[in-house]
Amino acid sequence: MPELPEVETTLRGIAPHLVGQLVTGVVIRQPALRWPVPEDLDVLLENSSLKRISRRAKYLLLHFDRGTLLIHLGMSGSLRILPSGMPHGKHDHVDIIFAHTLLRFHDPRRFGAVLWADANPLQHPLLRSLGPEPLCDQFNAEYLYSKAKQRYGPVKNLIMNSRVVVGVGNIYANEALFAAGIHPARSGNRISRKRYGRLVECIKQTLTSAIEQGGTTLQDFQQVDGKPGYFTQELCVYGRTNKPCPVCGLPIRQKQIGQRSTFYCNKCQR
DNA sequence: AAATTCTCCTGAAGGC
């Protein structure tokens, strides 16, 4: 399930193969993704060259001559670099065909999106009101503390709210809160500035480490070359219900917070 | 305005 590290891993995997290349064709086999894939994608992209690829939150931005292709991997989406002419399989919904290679969007659960933005893509409705990137300087203790003061509710929901900070999904929210020793259900407005400083550092560290490991593979995530992500081996709490806490040995607990499975150590996290 | 619930979808896993 792609979170920020998986999207960043994907970006780094595909960019060297595609930047500077010319699009020769587009195939849409299944347009019914989260939003309909634009029917005229072929007209928009053909004979256009890919200038660069960037990332905003969990969106990939493929910058072309005439606009930007936005790709979101949703829950189960992935991008693969393949030789042109490679036969497609089930759930291979969109192909962007380049002169020398093929970019294939695969997404069994179809929560992902392939969209077009012609003007400034950062002003696209889906990107416009996003909070800061977690790895930038703007995301710091003072910022998070100020956001927390304004609201009531579990701190886990706060850090998973994309208006507050982007890219922290369920896996890394659980892991960062464990690393920071903060109980996920603790109300965000009852945490000190100092502890927010620690949480910010833990979020940055967790994400950075996961990017270095090529992301986390739970069921279906693969890097562009087909390898799994190796951060899975470093998960302390996520998916480890009733297994011993790596610090104190007590069983990891699981409960629902904000409709999401939450994993924590009741002793180490307060 | 913010918090909660609903929704999209398929595959894996568990129960019988």
Place this chain on the structure above:
DNA sequence: TGCCTTCAGGAGAATT
């Protein structure tokens, strides 16, 4: 073996 149920989950939309 197979059918049925449950769960997982990003994040916008709808609802409270």
